[in-house]
Amino acid sequence: MENDAWQLQVYLDEKIKVVNSALDNYLPKAETLPASLHDSMRYSVFAGGKRIRPILMLAACETVGGNVANVLPAACAIEMIHSYSLIHDDLPAMDDDNFRRGIPTNHKVYGEATAILAGDGLLTEAFILLSNPATCGSIPLTDIREIIHILAKSAGSMGMVGGQVVDMEAEEKPIDLPTLEYIHTHKTGALILAAIEIGAILGGATAEQRKALSNYGKNAGLAFQVADDILDIVADQSQLGKDVGSDQERGKATYPALLGLTGARQRAADLHGQALTALEQFDESARPLREIASFIVNRSF
Amino acid sequence: MENDAWQLQVYLDEKIKVVNSALDNYLPKAETLPASLHDSMRYSVFAGGKRIRPILMLAACETVGGNVANVLPAACAIEMIHSYSLIHDDLPAMDDDNFRRGIPTNHKVYGEATAILAGDGLLTEAFILLSNPATCGSIPLTDIREIIHILAKSAGSMGMVGGQVVDMEAEEKPIDLPTLEYIHTHKTGALILAAIEIGAILGGATAEQRKALSNYGKNAGLAFQVADDILDIVADQSQLGKDVGSDQERGKATYPALLGLTGARQRAADLHGQALTALEQFDESARPLREIASFIVNRSF
Numbered sequence: 001m002e003n004d005a006w007q008l009q010v011y012l013d014e015k016i017k018v019v020n021s022a023l024d025n026y027l028p029k030a031e032t033l034p035a036s037l038h039d040s041m042r043y044s045v046f047a048g049g050k051r052i053r054p055i056l057m058l059a060a061c062e063t064v065g066g067n068v069a070n071v072l073p074a075a076c077a078i079e080m081i082h083s084y085s086l087i088h089d090d091l092p093a094m095d096d097d098n099f100r101r102g103i104p105t106n107h108k109v110y111g112e113a114t115a116i117l118a119g120d121g122l123l124t125e126a127f128i129l130l131s132n133p134a135t136c137g138s139i140p141l142t143d144i145r146e147i148i149h150i151l152a153k154s155a156g157s158m159g160m161v162g163g164q165v166v167d168m169e170a171e172e173k174p175i176d177l178p179t180l181e182y183i184h185t186h187k188t189g190a191l192i193l194a195a196i197e198i199g200a201i202l203g204g205a206t207a208e209q210r211k212a213l214s215n216y217g218k219n220a221g222l223a224f225q226v227a228d229d230i231l232d233i234v235a236d237q238s239q240l241g242k243d244v245g246s247d248q249e250r251g252k253a254t255y256p257a258l259l260g261l262t263g264a265r266q267r268a269a270d271l272h273g274q275a276l277t278a279l280e281q282f283d284e285s286a287r288p289l290r291e292i293a294s295f296i297v298n299r300s301f
Numbered sequence: 302m303e304n305d306a307w308q309l310q311v312y313l314d315e316k317i318k319v320v321n322s323a324l325d326n327y328l329p330k331a332e333t334l335p336a337s338l339h340d341s342m343r344y345s346v347f348a349g350g351k352r353i354r355p356i357l358m359l360a361a362c363e364t365v366g367g368n369v370a371n372v373l374p375a376a377c378a379i380e381m382i383h384s385y386s387l388i389h390d391d392l393p394a395m396d397d398d399n400f401r402r403g404i405p406t407n408h409k410v411y412g413e414a415t416a417i418l419a420g421d422g423l424l425t426e427a428f429i430l431l432s433n434p435a436t437c438g439s440i441p442l443t444d445i446r447e448i449i450h451i452l453a454k455s456a457g458s459m460g461m462v463g464g465q466v467v468d469m470e471a472e473e474k475p476i477d478l479p480t481l482e483y484i485h486t487h488k489t490g491a492l493i494l495a496a497i498e499i500g501a502i503l504g505g506a507t508a509e510q511r512k513a514l515s516n517y518g519k520n521a522g523l524a525f526q527v528a529d530d531i532l533d534i535v536a537d538q539s540q541l542g543k544d545v546g547s548d549q550e551r552g553k554a555t556y557p558a559l560l561g562l563t564g565a566r567q568r569a570a571d572l573h574g575q576a577l578t579a580l581e582q583f584d585e586s587a588r589p590l591r592e593i594a595s596f597i598v599n600r601s602f
């Protein structure tokens with residue numbers, strides 16, 4: 001990096017700032033009635049997320065030469081959906097987690113009922129935002145329809161929510177690799193892929209560019225999850241913000257459990273390679289996507 | 302009714318059949334993976350709902366001479382959202398209800414985690430459906446955008462979800478009439494109003510017609526809730542499918558509690574009158590809406 005002005009962390013920090021400012025702008029203010037609900041919604045959205053999905057969306061848009069300003073509402077919508085999914089996943093009836101990113105989970109602060117409703121509110125807010133002419137008026141209506149459809153499908157019962165159900169059902173019983181991949185391509189992969197696809201659409205990608213970016217999204221999304229599984233075993237608690245080995249304790253199937261640590265790392269490396277291959281047709285404009293894929297995988301080595 | 306061939310019950314039965322058949326068609330099949338999730342989603346949607354919201358939407362469309370076929374996807378979407386809200390409302394962390402419409406609530410059958418996710422899945426499915434060109438391809442894109450916006454806003458943190466939060470917070474403490482009306486205009490009124498507005502839009506209503514129908518929707522929606530509060534006190538359990546007086550037991554504020562039974566019935570009658578006045582500009586085409594308003598109020602007398 002010494003002879004190179006471009007730095008991933010600078011890029012990420014800049015994008016996080018843009019996304020956080022847009023989220024603050026689009027979300028109902030904390031004092032909007034009912035204040036407890038909006039305060040709770042904001043608590044989880046601003047609980048220190050890495051904004052991976054919005055940043056991937058912005059980077060995909062930039063890769064095809066699109067205007068980032070057009071993507072910001074959709075980038076915020078996908079982060080609202082991600083935040084809602086974490087609130088519901090953490091509930092006592094689900095993963096029963098007390099901490100997330102080092103701070104108490106939503107239901108520990110606001111109570112279970114408000115946490116359920118804050119999740120419902122955030123999911124719904126994503127669609128309010130994308131259908132709002134005041135914020136998305138410059139996006140062609142055909143694109144509006146398509147990105148709402150992609151986002152809803154990726155979040156729904158055959159996407160993220162479906163992945164969460166299979167994940168729950170897989171607890172405390174032996175599962176095989178295809179089931180594990182089903183869980184991850186749905187529970188986390190679907191929304192990551194949607195982020196890339198929406199960025200491509202709003203950036204004005206050609207059909208060929210869109211296909212390449214989708215391939216990147218599939219591989220990078222799964223690599224992200226494999227890396228996460230590895231991190232759960234090898235990281236410090238300070239690095240993770242949650243209990244180390246908490247997946248293991250809960251009897252959750254993970255890549256290291258099924259493939260061993262070396263096998264899991266090989267899988268992550270393979271997916272990383274495929275993600276980079278998918279980007280071959282792009283020039284320097286794809287640098288952020290390339291570096292993000294490398295960052296995802298390298299943090300687990 | 303003797304000299305009159307038109308009967309409300311026949312109208313309602315016919316519409317229920319049409320709506321149920323469309324819901325069956327639009328919802329993922331019960332065996333779609335994950336089957337437990339889709340089975341759970343279907344369980345609550347087909348648990349004997351009266352389809353008030355979809356029928357109001359169809360009737361509003363017919364009032365302005367529109368084609369009912371155009372409205373069916375949106376009618377099903379609003380019923381999915383209504384079903385999701387009931388599943389989440391019944392959860393132990395919320396109203397903790399064991400029965401709904403005479404059968405066990407979703408979480409009693411499928412467990413809390415799946416019930417939360419079934420609700421999430423149904424809410425999301427509504428937006429998958431409305432943005433699907435295969436089902437809504439004949440609706441102009443400007444209308445698609447607008448009905449998604451109306452539906453999401455009515456269901457969101459400043460609509461239905463907001464009403465539920467204030468309702469919860471009002472338990473076990475004295476509340477005044479404005480707070481009670483806030484709860485009802487948000488918790489149930491918003492979605493009923495959205496049903497009417499979407500029916501008007503997709504039926505091709507003029508601005509004036511739309512305004513009249515919205516007025517009807519506001520008054521009929523609130524009348525529905527006042528009548529529900531009265532029914533909770535005076536109905537047989539067999540009529541209600543839930544425990545009589547369960548709102549009272551829970552310390553929930555109701556119209557009869559604040560206004561007395563006579564006062565509450567007067568309020569219902571006033572709202573009924575205003576709903577009918579709003580429809581004055583329409584001829585026989587508004588008959589279903591008129592009769593539905595009367596039915597809503599009369600069942601509580």
